Amino acid sequence: MQSAVLRSKNQITLLSGILIVLGFFGHFVLHNELVFLVSFVIASIIGAAPIAIQAYQALKVKVVSIDVLVTIAVIGAFLIQNFEESAIVTFLFLFGSYLEQRTLNKTRSAIKELTEMAPESAWKQMANGEFEEVDVDEVDEGDILLVKTGAKVPVDGTVLTGEGHINEASITGEAVPVTKSIDSGVFAGTILENGTIQIRADRVGEDTTFGRIIELVEEAQDSKSEAERFIDRFSKHYTPAVLVIAFIVWLVTRNVELAITVLVLGCPGALVIGVPVSNVAGIGNGARHGVLLKGSEVINDFSRVETVVFDKTGTLTIGNPEVAEKAFYGERTEEAIGFLASVERESDHPLAKAILKEVGEVDFSPVDETEVVKGSGIVASVGGHRVAVGNVSLMEAEGVVLDESARADVELFEKRGNSLVLTSIDGKLEILMGIRDQIRPGVKDDLNQLKALGVKNLVVLSGDNQGTVDLVAEELGLTEAHGHMLPEDKSAYIAKMQAKGEIVAFVGDGVNDSPSLALADIGIAMGSGTDVAIETSDVVLMNSDFSRLPHALGLTKATARNMKQNIAIAVGVVFLLLASLLFSDWMNMSIGMLVHEGSILVVILNGMRLLKYELKARGKEVSQAASLGKTTTVTESK
Incomplete structure (x- = not known):
């Protein structure tokens, strides 16, 4: 019975509203007090039912919720035969709850949109070589999949054949299509706008980048900040305190209606909902912007x-360095290059990849007893020789002597901005390579935005x-x-x-x-x-995408401001209502509930502004202002 009533809350709200309109019609148009009375009594009873059930459920777990305050207020108004007030208060409370749910659902639209973007099927290559459409859950790592124009990429994978342009907005927030060809990586949930490609499935299901995004956003939206936890604790004490204050007001004044009005005005709804809605909207905005x-x-x-604080390689730089300069010191250069390539083949470091790309096709030798010296390089046994590949510190640790020529080269290569990779064989320096990485395009403007x-x-x-x-x-x-x-x-x-x-x-x-x-x-x-x-x-x-960093910082600042605004609105409205009750004669239960529900909608709508937040900057002006120490060129859409 309880669950049936709660499931019908929206219908009850509509019926309550119709009865209130009918009551006023009977009073002002028909001049029939019976219609007026019966309409408001029925509206009070059916409107109070879902609120009372929620209050009962809260009390069962020892929580004095807002529903408890409203239920007591409505019962009190009913007992003193103020049916007009009780009917209007229940309707406003239910209608406010309906609007709150509608608007809160919009703040969670980011995760809903992400979930809807999840691919449901895939064209999988079967044993006979033909492609058949299967449920995406039937795809395993290593399967070959066909992706056609307009279709969603079903898994994270690598392009094996074909070429096309993919919209990766669901992953990066950037709507400009990205060209994909053989050996390019693709993400689940992205859309192939044109072309046809075959991919190898590398990650499937929840392990895909898209799956992890959904999981992380869901966890983030369900988490609570210290401010939210404080407000939760505060409301647990605040709501019973309102009950006590209302009881004291009744004891002192013997005015039941005044005490009931205190209960309605003291509801902390906007305070409870204000901070969570800001956080959820901010997290949702971030998810849509990568x-x-x-x-x-x-x-x-x-x-x-x-x-x-930044790491350099792969963060400020592209992470795809290339050999820019090299020097050889021994007479067995070809053998040394082969040993170097054999050792670097054991590593996935960007510098290792640059070296292998530079040396090209060589004769590899078996590598034994590999030891990674953290932050310095690798020492290994190659073809019976002790080979050390790394920086100057590693050479010193290995007792490798650098003559004047080698030291001059080291100094020159460093001045030119190279990362150094030295190779020694059996304690003798053989090769010096200078490797340079390119700074990410646009990163300077992004850093200036951070300063601003x-x-x-x-x-x-x-x-x-x-x-x-x-x-x-x-x-x-x-x-x-x-x-x-x-x-x-x-x-x-x-x-x-x-x-x-x-x-x-x-x-x-x-x-x-x-x-x-x-x-x-x-x-x-x-x-x-x-x-x-x-x-x-x-x-x-x-x-x-490094350019997302300024957006992330600007978004968190806007969200923090939004939280403070919502707290100020919520507290300010409660003080305004109580002040109006004490120092004016126009405040009553109905007006108080109307303002209370209005304040909840205001904080929700204020929080929803974050869904449209974007960091706007004028690149040239940002750079100039940063150099002048100004902080006014980055604007945030509020």
């Missing part, structure tokens, strides 16, 4: 960040040599630059900044960044980085 915010607490901390949004310190920490890091810092206008940093050095630097009372965000993409991502107040992972980096972070920039 930014995953993992929870409400992240929004609060990120909005107050003043220091942002209030970030005071921009710091780069890198395992690369100091010369290379200094050049990057100089070009990008960073505050500090530190090279030769091991993972533990980066973590120590962050801990030192935190000890000074600074709120620190760290941006990185690799396994070696995970400790720093976890330690920082806000860990920000580039979306194409490693799973470990993404899992330990608080914010994920999908598809490694």
Whole structure:
């Protein structure tokens, strides 16, 4: 019976409204007091039913909810035969709940849209070589799938044949199609706008990037910030306090109607709903713009960040370095190159990939006893020889002597902004390679936007040599630059900044960044980085789109402001209503409930503005203002 009544809340609201209109029609038009009385009595009873059931359910779990206050107020009004007030109060409360649910559903539209984008079927290559349409759950890793023009990519995979343009807005928030050809990676939930491709399934189901986005956004929207937890605790004490105050008012004045009005005016609905709706809308906006915010607490901390620390390779730079310069010192160059390639084939580091691309086809040798020296390089046994590949520190640890010519080359390569890879065989230096990475296009403007949004310190920490890091810092206008940093050095630097009372965000993409991502107040992972980096972070920039970082910061600041606005609105309305009750003669239950429900809608609509938030900047002006120390060129649509 209870569940049937609650399921019919909307119909009850409509019927209650019709009865109220009928009652006023009978009173003012027909001048029939019986119609007026019967209509309002029935409207009061049926309108109070779902509210009373919700109050009863709350009391069963020892919670004095808003429904309890309204139920007591309506019963009191009914007992003193103020049927007009009781009917109108129940209708306004139910109608307000209906509107709240409608608008709250809109704030959760991001996750709903994401879920609807999830592919449901796929064209899978069967044993006979033909493609058949199957449910996406039947696709396994390694399967060959066909994607046609206009279809959704069903899984994360790699293009095997064909070429086309894919809209990746569901992943990156960027609607401009991306060209995909052989060996390109594709994401589930994206749309092939033209062309036909065959892909190999690399990740399926919940393991796809799209699946993880949905999971993370759902978890984030269900999480609670410290502000929300405080308001929950506050409302648990506040609502019973309103009951006590109303009872005291009745004891002192013996005015039942006044006491009932206090109950209605004291309802904390807007206060309870204001902060969650801001958080949910902010997280939803981020999801639609390629930014995953993992929870409400992240929004609060990120909005107050003043220091942002960056890893260099793959974060400030593209992460696709190339060999720019090289020098050879021994007489067995060809053999040394083969040994170097054999060792680097064991690594997935970007510098290793650059070297393998440079040396091309060589004779590989078996590699044994590989030892990774963290932050320095690799030492291994190759064809019976001890081969060390890494930086200058590794050479020193291996006892490799660098003569004047080699030291001069090292210094020159560093000055030109190269990352250094030295190769020694049996303690003798054979090869020096200088590898350079390209700075991400547009990253300087993005950093200037961060400055304009209030970030005071921009710091780069890198395992690369100091010369290379200094050049990057100089070009990008960073505050500090530190090279030769091991993972533990980066973590120590962050801990030192935190000890000074600074709120620190760290941006990185690799396994070696995970400790720093976890330690920082806000860990920000580039979306194409490693799973470990993404899992330990608080914010994920999908598809490694660095330009999403200023949007993320601006969004969290706007969301934090929105929360404060909603709290101010909620508290202000309660004080206004109580003041009106004390110092005016026009305040009554119906007006109080109308204003109360109106305040709830106001905070919801205010929170929903965040769904349309966009960070707007004028690139040239941003750069100029940043160089002048101004902070007025980045605008946020409110």
